Amino acid sequence: MDKLNIGIIGAGRIGKVHAETIAFRLPEAAASAITDLNLDAAKAVAARCGIPRVAASAEEIFADPSIDAVLICSSTNTHADLAVLAAEAGKHIFCEKPIDHTLAKIDRALAAVEKAGVKMQVGFNRRFDANFARVRQAVASGEIGTPHRVHIISRDPGPPPIEYVKVSGGMFLDMTIHDFDMARFLIGDEVEEIYTTAAVRVDPAIGEAGDVDTALIVLKFRNGVIGTIDNCRKAVYGYDQRAEVFGSNGSIETQNCYPNQAVISMGESIRRDLPLNFFMDRYTESFANELREFVDAVRNNRPTPVTGIDGRIPVAMAIAAKRSHEEKRPVRVAEVSAG
Amino acid sequence: MDKLNIGIIGAGRIGKVHAETIAFRLPEAAASAITDLNLDAAKAVAARCGIPRVAASAEEIFADPSIDAVLICSSTNTHADLAVLAAEAGKHIFCEKPIDHTLAKIDRALAAVEKAGVKMQVGFNRRFDANFARVRQAVASGEIGTPHRVHIISRDPGPPPIEYVKVSGGMFLDMTIHDFDMARFLIGDEVEEIYTTAAVRVDPAIGEAGDVDTALIVLKFRNGVIGTIDNCRKAVYGYDQRAEVFGSNGSIETQNCYPNQAVISMGESIRRDLPLNFFMDRYTESFANELREFVDAVRNNRPTPVTGIDGRIPVAMAIAAKRSHEEKRPVRVAEVSAG
Amino acid sequence: MDKLNIGIIGAGRIGKVHAETIAFRLPEAAASAITDLNLDAAKAVAARCGIPRVAASAEEIFADPSIDAVLICSSTNTHADLAVLAAEAGKHIFCEKPIDHTLAKIDRALAAVEKAGVKMQVGFNRRFDANFARVRQAVASGEIGTPHRVHIISRDPGPPPIEYVKVSGGMFLDMTIHDFDMARFLIGDEVEEIYTTAAVRVDPAIGEAGDVDTALIVLKFRNGVIGTIDNCRKAVYGYDQRAEVFGSNGSIETQNCYPNQAVISMGESIRRDLPLNFFMDRYTESFANELREFVDAVRNNRPTPVTGIDGRIPVAMAIAAKRSHEEKRPVRVAEVSAG
Amino acid sequence: MDKLNIGIIGAGRIGKVHAETIAFRLPEAAASAITDLNLDAAKAVAARCGIPRVAASAEEIFADPSIDAVLICSSTNTHADLAVLAAEAGKHIFCEKPIDHTLAKIDRALAAVEKAGVKMQVGFNRRFDANFARVRQAVASGEIGTPHRVHIISRDPGPPPIEYVKVSGGMFLDMTIHDFDMARFLIGDEVEEIYTTAAVRVDPAIGEAGDVDTALIVLKFRNGVIGTIDNCRKAVYGYDQRAEVFGSNGSIETQNCYPNQAVISMGESIRRDLPLNFFMDRYTESFANELREFVDAVRNNRPTPVTGIDGRIPVAMAIAAKRSHEEKRPVRVAEVSAG
Secondary structure, three states: OOOOOEEEEEHHHHHHHHHHHHHHHOEEEEEEEEEEEOHHHHHHHHHHHOOOEEOOOOHHHHOOOOOOOOOOOOOHHHHHHHHHHHHHHOEEEEEOOOOOOOOOHHHHHHHHHHHHHHHHHHHHOHOOOHHHHHHHHHHHHOOOOOEEEEEEEEEOOOOOOOHHHHHHHOHHHHHHHHHHHHHHHOOOOOEEEEEEEOOOOOOOHHHOOOOOEEEEEEEEOOOOOOEEEEEEEOOOOOOEEEEEEEHHHHHEEEOOOOOEEEEEEOOOOEEEEOOOOOOHHHHHHHHHHHHHHHHHHHHHOOOOOOEEEEEEHHHHHHHHHHHHHHHHHOOHHHHHHHO | OOOEEEEEEEOOOOHHHHHHHHHOOOOOOEEEEEEOHHHHHHHHHHHHEEEEEEEEOOHHHHHHOOOOOEEEEEOHHHHHHHHHHHHHOOOOOOOOOOOOOOOOHHOOOOOOOOHOOOOEEEEHHHHHHHHHHHHHHHHOOOOOOOEEEEEEEEEOOOOOOHHHHHHHHHHHHHHHHHHHHHHHHHOOEEEEEEEEEEEEOOOHHHHHOOOOOOEEEEEEOOOOEEEEEEEEEOOOOEEEEEEEEEEEEEEEOOOOOOOEEEEEEEEOOOEEOOOOHHHHHHOOOHHHHHHHHHHHHHHOOOOOOHHHHHHHHHHHHHHHHHHHHHHOOOOHHHHHHOO | OOOEEEEOOOOOHHHHHHHHHHHHOOOOOEEEEEEEHHHHHHHHHHHHHHOOEEOOOOOHHOOOOOOOOOEEEOOOOHHHHHHHHHOOOEEEEOOOOOOOHHHHHHOOOOOHHHHOOOOOEEOOOHHHHHHHHHHHHHHOOOOOOOEEEEEEEEEEEOOOHHHHHHOOEEEEEOOOHHHHHHHHHHHHHHHEEEEEEEEOOOOOHHOOOOOOOEEEEEEOOOOOOEEEEEEEEOOOOEEEEEEEEEEEEEEEEOOOOOOEEEEEOOOEEEOOOOOOOHHHHOOOOOOOOOOHHHHHHHOOOOOOOHHHHHHHHHHHHHHHHHHHHHHHEEEEEHHOOOO | OOOOOEEEOOHHHHHHHHHHHHHHOOEEEEEEEEEEOOHHHHHHHHHHHHOOOEEHHHHHHHHOOOOOOEEOOOOOOHHHHHHHHHHHOOOEEOOOOOOOOHHHHHHHHHHHHHHHHEEEEOOOOOHHHHHHHHHHHHHHHHOOEEEEEEEEEEOOOOOOOOOHHHHHOOOOHOOOHHHHHHHHHOOOOEEEEEEEEEEOOOHHHHHOOOOOOEEEEEEEEOOOEEEEEEOOOOOOOOOOEEEEEEEEEEEEEOOOOOOOOOOEEOOOOEEEOOOOOOOOHOOOHHHHHHHHHHHHHHHHOOOOOHHHHHHHHOOOOHHHHHHHHHHHOOEHHHHHOOO
16 A cells, blocks of 8 residues: 555544644655535645545545545544444544444444454544653553552643533543543553542532533552542643553653743742643644554554554443442442443 | 650650650750660660650659650550550650550540640651641642642552561551541541552562552542542652642642752663652651640640541541441441541 | 745755655745755655655756745755855755854855845754743743853763764864854853863764864853853763753753653662653754744745854854864954954 | 760851750760850850850860860851961861961961861861762762763852951852862862853942852863852852762762752642752751761761861862952962962
8 A cells, every 4th residue: 555545524623633644744644535514624624734625525535435544533423423334435444532422332333343344543642642652661561560550640721611511421431531541551451440539629510511520530450450540620730641650660650741841940939831731732742643553554454553442441431430420339340331 | 834844655766766856856845754665775765865764664754743744655555545644644645646546445545635634746747747738838828729639649668577567457557547647637627438449469468467558548528629548568669758739729749858859860761869768767857846846835835736636537537448448338437437 | 925945955864854844844835856966865855755856956956946945954065155056046045054164155155145135044943942942032031030141051962973073173163053052042142252171081082083072161241141061972861952041030941851751760769761862853843943934034024033144153153162272261252253 | 985075166157056966966976165256145055055164265165175176166267276276275176168268377277287186177068968979979989980070050049248248258268169169079189270250240239349249160170070160149049059960971960959849830830949048958967967977087086078178279279260260361270279
């Protein structure tokens, strides 16, 4: 295969990021078509990134035999159905997270992918961040010995609009989903049981919308590791994305990423500028890296680094976390994850 | 009152530390007698610290009308009974932690203290460490707004001998007790419910002795704060003592303390020396500070900064934490703390 | 002007970097031709970056009326002559540093640029690094008050090959040149006098080649600021690129940049991975940023951020530094900088 | 020798520090007498530290045969004469820095010490600070290979009163003297030549008093190491005391010392509290350590760690630094250091 020929479904924020990566940073791939319910958005991205065709629909893209792979960057509730159609059309699939909020729809999509024999990668981009990759390496290589604990801090600079909160599926499915994936990735094992303590601390309107904004989630891994995820929808100092794994031979802990390394000593304090403020700045490289890996997996017929199963399990974890919060007891993931 | 005249009961490791503080760093106090079941130990400390009398027993000290206050530094199982006797003798009491492993004995001691009208301080020295004091200040002053989360990391350099583990009362009462106190101190509120996940990860012999060596404990505070305590009996890099409080207006996080601030850049890595390695080095100043505050409270008839009740509550928390671990469910502190 | 049409002269390491920036990160520009004495090198870069034409010579590029601007990335001894020809052909010029090792040749190039009325930018890329830019901002904005001191640490991971040392013009012109520019940039003022202490500490062969490998250079600025540059051709821990400016209202100090923010606590030390190891990794973004600014300056007819004069002065400083070293006395820049 | 019996001459700030060390932290020594021109000051220190006698004069102390050693903590201009008298009386001498501002008087004192065969230690306390001691260890042990560079930053929180500046002997003798000692201590070799650039940046009144307040001093060591000292009388963020030694096998760099290790993340910046603010806080331990070493040297008949010669050489360096500043040329220490 020469260049991987890609069709992009969805020209919103994340679709645009991926289109730019393909245009400007991935010589091994090219986007030949893009579509969006909002055709003007699709046209704008096409113009900026030199994409020759704006397709009228996803179906038009699936029907194009020259297209090897599709990026599903549309709204979450369409992911699973589009994945089924893409698989049936024989396209390799890069799908944004989460695949869906229900396991049944995810399973249908995964079955279609399996049946078609196409590749699927789910957009857990943080795995491709240099910091978390370094932590994973320390665990996988045995550098810190047998892991005992993983602690993930994941706090957003501010909550999304209430209208979004209402359709988001709830914090566990919308925000913690990344951290569930990260916990599995860092430890390289599965979680058996989850205990959640959550509350509304940031904005009462979030509670009125039926959601929480602050949570502490305890994960019991099959191999005995104890995990914790510390979530909050609002950290005034910005985007707080850290992790520590503590093991029998040492500990590895990442710090936040900053726009610069300058330390300023003033009459009141010794200070530095705030961390990179949200995911577009913090994870710029990881967005590019995940696509590079996807393109490489398809072109060289290698497994994708984040499979469909990797997309399903965090959803099951989120459902278990929510149930634990509602029923105030530890919940086994097996309770909720039957297909 | 001129100098506070102190009698010391127990010339073991911590008794010796307190004796040295009085002799060399506390001009406002003097130790006039010391005793220990091992009289040679008492004599050695007396000689080093210029204590004029080695008493044959604690009772001899209680009977001395010139003595204003006693430090109870003997083995844990004697603390409560000695506190009762000291109170009945009208002595002010500084008692090492924990007062006892059972709430009933603690309550007897507290009743005796109450009845006698003497002052009591419990040896939760970490409150007087500059780092944790700074965190408390940030919470108490509102610097970080309304607190949402407190996370305490407390890992020892290595487990104690198995013989000690067997009589220690278990990790929650022996080690986490400090962290239970710290959680209450930092947040300035009480814990209602505790959920524990614990395991034997460091040494199977600890499990055989009926104890755990690694734990993650979730605390629900009355005011909605969610706390976590991360304990392990062994961190190969040494004594790991950190805390973070995250609030509506910011976050404050302490780092470990090091013997020096040197950063060394070598061909393999950028590194620094290990942290101060155990409590005698890490908390040198806090041991001195707590005695200074006790002496000050007695001499100036002010409340002690860590009361008998402050000694009782962490024991109840430890009992709740243990029950949560055994019964694999969240346990309300009220369940176990009735007198 | 639509896209800026660029011709690239030189397909070596730095020419390739600039070609990739134009191809993959600068939508506002396009390279339509590239040339190199080694035509195979030019062809390889052209293929990778989609440059439609490999020109047989720089002259062929200058003769192409469709080309707006040229990047001069050939060997140093050709920079000045090519700049004259480019200017005479009416091309805007981006020229790698140093323009030349002799002030006379630089002055001829600058005169040609002046006469032709084209724009010129010199490749002092470090100005566009986020760290140094932040330091400059702190000085320029008055954040740290009136500056008193600037201290620049600039150490390479290892010396270049001896064959290169022999033709490099010496460490001051080859390596320190970047730091002379940085000193002027950070302070925003000119240096009047230079005192150099230098030695051969890394490799005697460097001394045999007539050069030094370790130096401390003192700069007296017109505004009274005292500057120091700390150079060494070899730091075993990698590329050490830091700066501090200390002023009446505070201090700002940059740290090195690392491939990740992970801190690893082991039984021997607390450590992190080595810094980004050489200029291609450390200054990736600044190389892209400088071209973006050049393209922007030409397209919008704005002054370039690093002018021809900015290219001349550091060469004069390097000559003064060398003379100070040879004559063991402070040397005024005016002594050496007459045209 | 049982306890070392010490007489203290001078009950000002530093005399009081030493008296407290002896009273509260040095069981191996006791102060039996103290004197001061201001007898009330001497009485106050005696009362606080339990010193039994306030002597009417230094001579009275020298005449007391029970006194083994004296601490000379009086004003600088009396140090050398008192040292001569103390030596003639057979007392071991701990003398605050500098011994004197003139080499001739220093040499008389050293000759008297030599003739009397008593021990002498000069109060360069910073050698006993854990940070600088760790740097010295890295150099002495070869941990960082052959040293190439030493860089010392030494900035005060604010200038002394102008009246003090006028009698201080100038910044080089009053403030940099510590840094001259530190440079020799860290490298373990002698300085041959000094070049100084200095200015009045902080307060014109300092210039009117004939002094400077900001300086950069270059040191050429006999072994080829290049040293720099960065001095300023005022850093708004407090007491800035750092050092770096860079060598063939790595680099070691100390950071400032802070009252706590807390990092505070707020909406504007990530910050920490200011460093320990002046020498009484920053060097508390090093003041105690130097006396402990002096007492140990005398009691066990070992060489003192900072000899009379160690007291003389930094004065010669200060004189050379001043001459370099005045004559705007590098000055060899040998030029000024002849006896």
